[in-house]
Amino acid sequence: MQPSRLDEKGLTVDLPTPSSSTSESRHTQSLGCSDDVEAGLPSVAAAQGMSFGQGRPLPPPLPAREDYVVDFDGPDDPSFAQNWPLRTRLYISAMLAFTCISSTFDSAVFSPSTGQVARHFGVSVEVASLASSLYIAGYAFGPLVWAPLSERHGRRLPIVLAMLGFGIFNTAVAVSKDLQTLMICRFFCGVFGSSPLINVAAIFADMYDNRTRGIAIALFSNTVFLGPLIASSVGGFIDKSYLGWRWTAYTPSFMGYATCVLNLLFLKETYAPVILVSKAMELRRTTGNWGIHARQEQIELNLHDLVVNNMGRPLQMLFKEPLILAVTVYLSFVYGLLYCFLSAYTSIFHGVYTMSPGVSGLPMLGIVVGLLAATVYMLHANKTYNAKLKANSNIPIPEWRLPPAIVGGVLFSAGLFWLGWTGFTPSIHWIAPTLSGLFTGAGLLMIFIQLFNYLIDTYLAFAASALAANTFARSLVAAGFPLFSRQMFAGMGI
Numbered sequence: 001m002q003p004s005r006l007d008e009k010g011l012t013v014d015l016p017t018p019s020s021s022t023s024e025s026r027h028t029q030s031l032g033c034s035d036d037v038e039a040g041l042p043s044v045a046a047a048q049g050m051s052f053g054q055g056r057p058l059p060p061p062l063p064a065r066e067d068y069v070v071d072f073d074g075p076d077d078p079s080f081a082q083n084w085p086l087r088t089r090l091y092i093s094a095m096l097a098f099t100c101i102s103s104t105f106d107s108a109v110f111s112p113s114t115g116q117v118a119r120h121f122g123v124s125v126e127v128a129s130l131a132s133s134l135y136i137a138g139y140a141f142g143p144l145v146w147a148p149l150s151e152r153h154g155r156r157l158p159i160v161l162a163m164l165g166f167g168i169f170n171t172a173v174a175v176s177k178d179l180q181t182l183m184i185c186r187f188f189c190g191v192f193g194s195s196p197l198i199n200v201a202a203i204f205a206d207m208y209d210n211r212t213r214g215i216a217i218a219l220f221s222n223t224v225f226l227g228p229l230i231a232s233s234v235g236g237f238i239d240k241s242y243l244g245w246r247w248t249a250y251t252p253s254f255m256g257y258a259t260c261v262l263n264l265l266f267l268k269e270t271y272a273p274v275i276l277v278s279k280a281m282e283l284r285r286t287t288g289n290w291g292i293h294a295r296q297e298q299i300e301l302n303l304h305d306l307v308v309n310n311m312g313r314p315l316q317m318l319f320k321e322p323l324i325l326a327v328t329v330y331l332s333f334v335y336g337l338l339y340c341f342l343s344a345y346t347s348i349f350h351g352v353y354t355m356s357p358g359v360s361g362l363p364m365l366g367i368v369v370g371l372l373a374a375t376v377y378m379l380h381a382n383k384t385y386n387a388k389l390k391a392n393s394n395i396p397i398p399e400w401r402l403p404p405a406i407v408g409g410v411l412f413s414a415g416l417f418w419l420g421w422t423g424f425t426p427s428i429h430w431i432a433p434t435l436s437g438l439f440t441g442a443g444l445l446m447i448f449i450q451l452f453n454y455l456i457d458t459y460l461a462f463a464a465s466a467l468a469a470n471t472f473a474r475s476l477v478a479a480g481f482p483l484f485s486r487q488m489f490a491g492m493g494i
């Protein structure tokens with residue numbers, strides 16, 4: 001029997017017999033969603049001993065369930081997200097980019113206010129730094145909820161709920177009257193703010209095929225890094241102004257409320273199984289045939305299935321899939337260094353070059369320029385990828401994504417060396433360590449874009465859970481960096 005798989009549009013297509021090294025089939029088959037559906041179906045035998053009510057016998061069996069399952073009208077069905085007009089996909093992408101920036105901006109905007117918060121509550125700077133670490137820790141635990149929720153109920157609901165919670169808890173941080181309230185609310189800001197980091201990449205995977213997904217993920221990766229890089233300078237200016245540290249929480253809360261309203265009004269559901277659920281509901285309403293349904297509606301979850309198979313799926317994938325584990329270990333170290341930069345740049349440009357708060361964050365614009373330069377390069381690399389894809393009958397090989405990530409790793413290491421070699425003494429002009437950000441930023445983006453695409457291409461059916469597993473681990477690692485990086489640089493004499 002010839003093997004088959006679900007293509008990018010959720011349609012069954014025949015595949016040539018794969019070799020043992022075929023990348024795309026080796027993971028999707030082991031993690032296929034058909035097992036989840038079958039496991040959730042009610043047992044016929046379980047109904048044998050049940051009464052139909054008032055002494056009536058059980059009715060005759062219904063026709064085959066498969067005859068009533070809705071599907072897309074072929075690969076060009078306009079209801080499928082990849083077939084939406086380009087204008088629709090672009091405005092949704094721009095809106096989601098702002099949603100991501102709102103979350104990542106909040107991860108770093110509070111950091112410059114650590115000293116003022118410590119003085120206000122009468123604690124040490126190390127204790128006040130926990131506010132940043134707890135936020136990033138929230139990034140680790142939030143995806144364990146948001147990813148399974150998106151794969152069960154679609155992408156739109158987790159985004160809208162999360163951004164509402166994000167705004168509410170940031171408001172609570174801004175009005176907090178004691179340190180414990182501030183710390184707890186910062187953690188939950190991270191929990192709710194983690195939803196866009198998982199679901200936006202999954203939405204881009206829903207809306208764009210292999211030919212254009214690389215560009216979309218480049219946009220997403222930019223938002224992951226632009227937020228904290230811009231926030232460091234903005235937070236410094238807010239902290240030294242008459243507004244005070246509380247406005248470093250009010251500002252992201254307003255951004256959270258705005259994105260909640262925008263997504264509520266304009267975000268359309270992109271997840272194919274949930275689109276089919278809506279189609280089945282509409283057909284039931286118009287035809288009166290209650291038997292019409294989508295496969296997603298066949299799944300019946302008990303508490304064990306919900307916790308172990310759904311909420312536990314990201315952790316299972318992390319520890320049972322060596323590929324995810326290897327990628328996650330590397331990205332965790334790189335992501336931790338990103339938050340280490342927030343302390344490094346403050347120590348170098350505020351401590352060594354005696355720049356004022358706010359101004360000392362502006363050299364991070366060098367990293368931003370590096371991000372933009374890498375984006376241009378990735379647009380060019382995407383053409384090469386598309387040529388390979390076309391030559392392989394549009395069957396993607398995930399490993400094609402990796403060569404630019406190797407280049408990015410070299411650039412990132414070179415940028416770190418450049419920064420350390422030039423930023424330790426005021427006798428070297430401040431522009432020298434600032435320009436190191438060109439290599440650092442370009443390397444960061446190339447690493448994350450390509451490895452995110454690699455995970456999505458390999459685990460397309462469970463892209464949200466694969467990214468959640470990655471985000472869980474790298475956020476836990478990154479949460480520790482703000483706790484020691486300041487002391488480390490001080491001990492080095494910087």
